Amino acid sequence: KQEVTQIPAALSVPEGENLVLNCSFTDSAIYNLQWFRQDPGKGLTSLLLIQSSQREQTSGRLNASLDKSSGRSTLYIAASQPGDSATYLCAVMDSNYQLIWGAGTKLIIKP
């Protein structure tokens, strides 16, 4: 059974720092991996989608990498800002076309 783990559960860093969020999964048979952002009391917003054949995707200050063989993905945030404070969720699409979710990393950027 596919399991997705995100460590740490919470992270607090000063504004301006570069940071990395981690996601690991147990079964490499995935179609894609997706990173989402969730603000308190709100829905989820898609940040990046990496197809299983790809190694990374970039959007602005965000860069996501995928290493299928080791079951790992990272989300790199450059020059963090207070507006980046949110919970970041990782999900993998399994062989049944269903998304399996991690519990998220709550990120706080201190001004």
Next chain:
Amino acid sequence: NAGVTQTPKFQVLKTGQSMTLQCAQDMNHNSMYWYRQDPGMGLRLIYYSASEGTTDKGEVPNGYNVSRLNKREFSLRLESAAPSQTSVYFCASTLQLDTQYFGPGTRLTVL
């Protein structure tokens, strides 16, 4: 485009009461999903509909029923609510294998 809309935003039920959560999307997506989100856990799939006219169980379907009314609308029904169903419920839609778009969520409390 409104994207994915959900009603109601908040609901309080007594144990044993029934209710239907409504979801609609205007992006002409084929697939629609119902998730629940509990504190400290990732999203868990309740039911999904890969296309109009089809529905399938997800990871946690017990106590729920769904209806794919047409291509736009996908409803979730609780026939006899239980305190264990207190959660935040999200509806999502997608073209297959693409990113999922989420509604704002319904916060349900069962007393």
